[in-house]
Amino acid sequence: MAEVTTRDFAAASRAAVQDPQLRRAFGSAGAGFDGARRDAIDEVTPEVWEQWRQQARSIKEHAVGNLDYYLELLERNVAAAGGQVHFAADANQANAIVSEIVRTRGVKVATKSKSMVSEELGLNHVLEGQGVAVFETDLGEYIIQLAEETPSHLVAPALHKTRGEVARLFADKLGVPYSDDIEEMARVARVALRQKFLDADMGISGANFLVAETGTLVIVTNEGNGRLCTSAPRIHVGITGMEKVIPSMQDLAVFLRLLPRSATGQRITSYVSMVTGPKRAADEDGPEEFHLVIVDNGRSRLLRDPALRESLYCIRCGACLNICPVYQRVGGHAYGWVYPGPIGSIVTPELVGVAQAKDLPNASTLCGACREACPVQINIPRMLLHLRHELAESPDSQRRTASDTDALLARGFAAVMSKPLLLKVARRLGRLAVKSVTRDGKIGRSRLPFLSRWTAARDLPAPPARSFSDIWRDELSRGDR
Amino acid sequence: MTEPAPRRASLFITCIIDQLYPDVGVSVVRALRRRGVMVDFPAGQTCCGQPLYNAGFTAEAKRLAVRVLDAFDDCERMVVPSGSCGAMIRVFYQDLFADEPELLRRAAALSERVYEFTELLTEVDGAADAAAPSDDAAQSDAGADVAAVAYHPSCHLLREMGVRRGPLDLLEAASGVSVVDLPDAEQCCGFGGAFAVKYPHISEQMLADKVEAILQSGAATVTACDMGCLMHIGGAISRRGLPVRARHIAQVLDDPAG
Incomplete structure (x- = not known):
């Protein structure tokens, strides 16, 4: 079988986005194909x-x-x-x-x-x-x-x-x-x-x-x-x-x-x-x-799984690549095997092994442009979600490879969000934690874990004194009966 | 005959609005009340579960989704100021509970009554226009202080909820707003929830292209129906000190000059 380098997606995609020639090639060729596709649809x-x-x-x-x-x-x-x-x-x-x-x-x-x-x-x-x-x-x-x-x-x-x-x-x-x-x-x-x-x-x-x-x-x-x-x-x-x-x-x-x-x-x-x-x-x-x-x-594995079966409807036209905002920026090689882009992110994990390719289902905003472009109406975002679910919760430990940190975060988030009182406490703690990095109501570059990955290129509003729930209780709840 | 205008709506406030942008929620309530819609805010609500569902943690997502069903089972209409959370509740709850008949039944029943904020406004305004045709919509903005607004159609609103035209129609009909063309409007801004921090190098490129398109549009304000996208886009605008504001569509409709 052809060499599989799907594990290197993060590094390979990081290198690819920094290569202006690749960005030009994939961005403009993708847009060119996609424009021609749209014209052809308008014609019929x-x-x-x-x-x-x-x-x-x-x-x-x-x-x-x-x-x-x-x-x-x-x-x-x-x-x-x-x-x-x-x-x-x-x-x-x-x-x-x-x-x-x-x-x-x-x-x-x-x-x-x-x-x-x-x-x-x-x-x-x-x-x-x-x-x-x-x-x-x-x-x-x-x-x-x-x-x-x-x-x-x-x-x-x-x-x-x-x-x-x-x-x-x-x-x-x-x-x-x-x-x-x-x-x-x-x-x-x-x-x-x-x-x-x-x-x-x-x-x-x-x-x-x-x-x-x-x-x-x-x-x-x-x-x-x-x-x-x-x-x-x-x-x-x-x-x-x-x-x-x-x-x-x-x-x-x-x-x-x-x-x-x-x-x-x-x-x-x-x-x-x-x-x-x-x-x-x-x-x-x-x-x-x-x-x-x-x-x-590996195709019979796709066939057996009702959630992934429709990936076998693919006619390899490439329309989902040409419209994919991620493919356009990282190019085909970053995906690490033969089939890149949105459809590749479904079939590659199943054909080479989910554990080897866990970045692929995750490296998507689930924007759904691929599904709209697919001539066979393949619901790619739904299959990406299914694969994420397998990575996070599959009873088969070979397939369940989400990191412990992710699992812990998910459990913590669910716990806090399940109890409005706990959410209030978490909000207070959160406000304290970001106080030192807040200027004019905004959180700028921060070194805090997780936060830093956001704030490298974007500001974040600091949580204001009152949440919407507070404002509702204090002011808005009396507006209607 | 047209349907009578919706008179009552139960508000689901998204966790981003609740925690970071409460003013957006205030604008949503004001915009609905001004149109004669009675708004209530069911107690005990927190998050729809989408962040967990998108990360694959369906067991945890279910815990939160059940809370939403509990809070909204009995409502006449549920209004959600987000295409993303709206899609979660309308579309993905039925995937989430596919193997649990009783919860599936409740999710399916609720999905019929979920309205994204602009969907509800469109229905209210449509009913109002049909009841009393007026010339108000044709009023001219000439001479008034007009905000040049670019509309970013958020992905889940567009492709999961199928809302394409409505928000633009609302903006175009609003006085004090001039809608400008946003190049490649339907390209994702690169937020994608955890995607933005898991793959920041890709997300930041998508974001930079979105901001560039907004600058090209000449807009003074970029708006959308989702604070997730606007937190992302607005975060880059703020970091770069650009003269553009990122505001939820409820804020723009409530107070165009803001």
Whole structure:
């Protein structure tokens, strides 16, 4: 599995907010995608958009609610079309399945179109360990592969890199003259990748959707690399999560309206590729073998938990990242694993272990912008609350990892707030405690524990002599009968 | 036919207003009484439990929520001068008590009667306008001392309670107030309760952007329906010595020049 650095969220996010280049990249790219998304919604009208969202939600509720049935149907139909489905319980199994195909077929070169699940598995390293030359062919993925980095966004993996950095990277790694002209850089990448497409024995793709009734793998791309990966090499391996299955082609139509508009504001992407089995007898070209690796890797834990199940409805459009005030400021890498942003803060803790990722559910103001933007109406804030509850009170001590201080504070707060008399006493004590740091009714920079974390950048009003309850008793209570 | 105007409301005062901003509560009471609404203040109330619920401590949150149910079970209407506490009581109590049928029933019944402060004003004013159409709303502010006010829509009010237009309509109809456009108004200010002290580095960036937008708007006053956000925004304004005031919408409506 890919390296997990979720424990470092606090430090990584602190470094990220201090990096002006990252802030510019994530802030403006996020706003750009989000603006395009809003325009696309206005074009179809918000009323129609709401209907589509509702349809998509119903389809996902049904498909995920009957996942076993649709996975079996899918498997039968893939087999009927001449392909083979492999189910992998975890990352190791998935990697072993692909490794086995590589070993038995003598694969030397593999091209890949964008696949977040393969990032999750850390598949590239495993294949490279077997002596396979693996080439990412999505431009963004190609850039981060050259830079030996990880994706920072679900849709735009190299969002964190500037044009100048990419130009420098190409000059260093590809031995071309430095140029930061976009067209020229695209041409360089195209030339470098063209030969790889021709050399590849194996093409690896992800899947945006799996259509059960026909056994079809669907990918949605803008660069055409996906189509080359899935058609030129003699073997095509599709790798994806088990939640990607939808019942029918009619259902697919709903998602093909929602996904591009939510991701980039496009009405439709440049390419929508549908792969049903390998090359047929009458086909002139196409792969000889088609393998579909369907990965669990923690997803059945999400499926089992009614409070978290809807996270499996995600279509990875990135709309929640683009609108998230936290993601926009800390960027994708701070989240420490493959899936960043609001949806990442739900699935990452469950896939890598809640105790390893306890910052993620907490690093949110619960502002709810993600829920409003989600094309499948996923209630992300409610799931964040659920995970916080697990961290604080789960009967399973592996999951209950909130600090003793937090638990003590919570109990203290509840005790004081349960007894108005106690609250009065606490108020007196509080007023005394802040007296020395109060000037003109305000608490300025303070060294008191907890308070200092607020007052580093903000003043706080000192509690005035009378609370509202006091004023009510003294003056207001006589106003009405 | 329109519904008769609400005549009676039981006030839930948020803990931030009770402890730190009692004047806001006074403005809330005055604004309602001026419209002929009788206000009472049920005894024994303290906190709705949201800080605990948001931190994941649901057992402790329940202790406080039950107290709120006890105090407000019998009220005709509950008025809450906060979208955040309002959302807790209207929406999240039903999650909190999902497995406890009797408490769930009480929470669901109360949720029907919870009004955020501006929701109640909108209903009272709407009923009044329908009963006696007047030209008052069209009065001109020309020549008067007008406060340029930016409205920050707080997140829970906007997205959990679904209150979008009402507060702006109230401000626009008020004499002595000129509403100015706040850029990126619907972006969170970065408060988020404990978030502000758990992740101050992120919170402070969000706050700085919010303050920048307020400065760009040219407002002399920033207002909202939540003292949590205003304590946060106002705290930065105060620290930086900026010529902008942070006031609850009840204060602005009660006394625009303040």
